[in-house]
Amino acid sequence: MEKEEIIQTGLALIESLKVAYLTTVDKDGLPQTRAVFNLKCKDMFPSLTPLFREQHNNFILYFTTSTFSEKIVQIKGNKRVCIYFCRPEEIHGLMLSGEIEIVNDSRLKKALWQNGWEKFYPDGPGDPAYTILRFNSGKVKGWYKGQPFAANISEFDGKSA
Amino acid sequence: MEKEEIIQTGLALIESLKVAYLTTVDKDGLPQTRAVFNLKCKDMFPSLTPLFREQHNNFILYFTTSTFSEKIVQIKGNKRVCIYFCRPEEIHGLMLSGEIEIVNDSRLKKALWQNGWEKFYPDGPGDPAYTILRFNSGKVKGWYKGQPFAANISEFDGKSA
Numbered sequence: 001m002e003k004e005e006i007i008q009t010g011l012a013l014i015e016s017l018k019v020a021y022l023t024t025v026d027k028d029g030l031p032q033t034r035a036v037f038n039l040k041c042k043d044m045f046p047s048l049t050p051l052f053r054e055q056h057n058n059f060i061l062y063f064t065t066s067t068f069s070e071k072i073v074q075i076k077g078n079k080r081v082c083i084y085f086c087r088p089e090e091i092h093g094l095m096l097s098g099e100i101e102i103v104n105d106s107r108l109k110k111a112l113w114q115n116g117w118e119k120f121y122p123d124g125p126g127d128p129a130y131t132i133l134r135f136n137s138g139k140v141k142g143w144y145k146g147q148p149f150a151a152n153i154s155e156f157d158g159k160s161a
Numbered sequence: 162m163e164k165e166e167i168i169q170t171g172l173a174l175i176e177s178l179k180v181a182y183l184t185t186v187d188k189d190g191l192p193q194t195r196a197v198f199n200l201k202c203k204d205m206f207p208s209l210t211p212l213f214r215e216q217h218n219n220f221i222l223y224f225t226t227s228t229f230s231e232k233i234v235q236i237k238g239n240k241r242v243c244i245y246f247c248r249p250e251e252i253h254g255l256m257l258s259g260e261i262e263i264v265n266d267s268r269l270k271k272a273l274w275q276n277g278w279e280k281f282y283p284d285g286p287g288d289p290a291y292t293i294l295r296f297n298s299g300k301v302k303g304w305y306k307g308q309p310f311a312a313n314i315s316e317f318d319g320k321s322a
Contacts, residue, residue, distance in 0.1 A: 009209065018249055019247070019249040021194055021247070022184055022211060023184045023192040023194050023243060024192070025186060025190065025192055028241075028320060029186065029239070029241050030241050030243065030258045030259075031184040031185070031192040031241065031243040031258070032185055032243055032256060032306075033182055033184050033194060033243045033256055033259060034245070034303075035245075035247050035249055035252070035254050036306075038322075042237060060167060064186035078190070080189075080190050080191050081192060082184060082191065082192040082193055082194045084182060084194035084195070085223060086180070086182070086196050088179055088180040088196055089179075091196070093195060093196050095193060095194055097193060098191075099191070118292045141193075142195075143196075
């Protein structure tokens with residue numbers, strides 16, 4: 001695939017899936033994977049679509065998690081992670097690897113906040129347990145239509161349609 | 162959940178899913194995830210069910226891959242991996258972490274061989290590109306019915322029904 005097709009196919013996959021698989025590495029060097037809600041899923045989080053459309057680099061991903069989760073301990077020890085998106089029935093997979101950071105930006109916390117999250121964070125967007133993670137990928141690779149693909153997307157400056 | 166329920170629920174999840182997510186760690190310390198066919202899936206690989214039923218420890222997992230794949234390079238450098246199974250629509254996830262090894266056992270290669278794999282390995286079970294990976298997990302954790310669970314299963318000696 002050409003790079004532009006890799007980017008557009010990848011963005012379309014991301015926007016269609018409810019979960020991503022986030023892998024951190026623990027202090028013993030063991031990778032640890034878990035499903036996390038994909039805030040870029042248009043069906044699941046339609047109110048966030050305008051926010052993400054304004055970003056130039058659409059391979060920047062945000063996730064929410066508990067401040068007191070194991071993954072936060074692991075990220076504080078090692079920022080290198082993998083984010084994987086997959087539609088198994090089509091053997092369509094997209095792997096993004098790079099560094100993830102903990103974001104303390106109260107405006108962003110409010111912008112991402114969804115009704116119903118009070119059950120996880122009773123004090124709302126200001127709840128100390130509510131943490132935002134920001135991931136910026138430099139490299140993508142995966143499988144699509146029976147073929148592997150790979151691209152360096154760090155200089156990508158496009159916008160989604 | 163009690164340990165026995167964790168084990169039985171985990172085995173049932175594994176036997177129902179066509180793919181697992183295998184994460185290796187590359188030489189730069191970056192985790193790398195990709196979907197791999199789950200040989201324990203009863204629907205997809207029914208001919209293998211008797212083979213796996215004979216195993217005492219059913220959290221031993223086998224995967225096939227190309228000898229010349231990136232994951233083999235990564236495993237030769239670092240055996241520590243994560244295997245993740247997930248049914249996102251039920252928020253049911255199972256993470257197994259431990260070491261994976263490359264198995265050179267021609268009888269096992271023949272026992273796992275499936276019709277149609279000639280398209281990947283033209284010379285059949287003896288094809289030098291055909292490699293078996295064996296994973297033995299000591300720890301499982303995940304989410305089921307809205308709750309996290311974790312168990313040490315290294316001493317598990319049960320059999321699936």
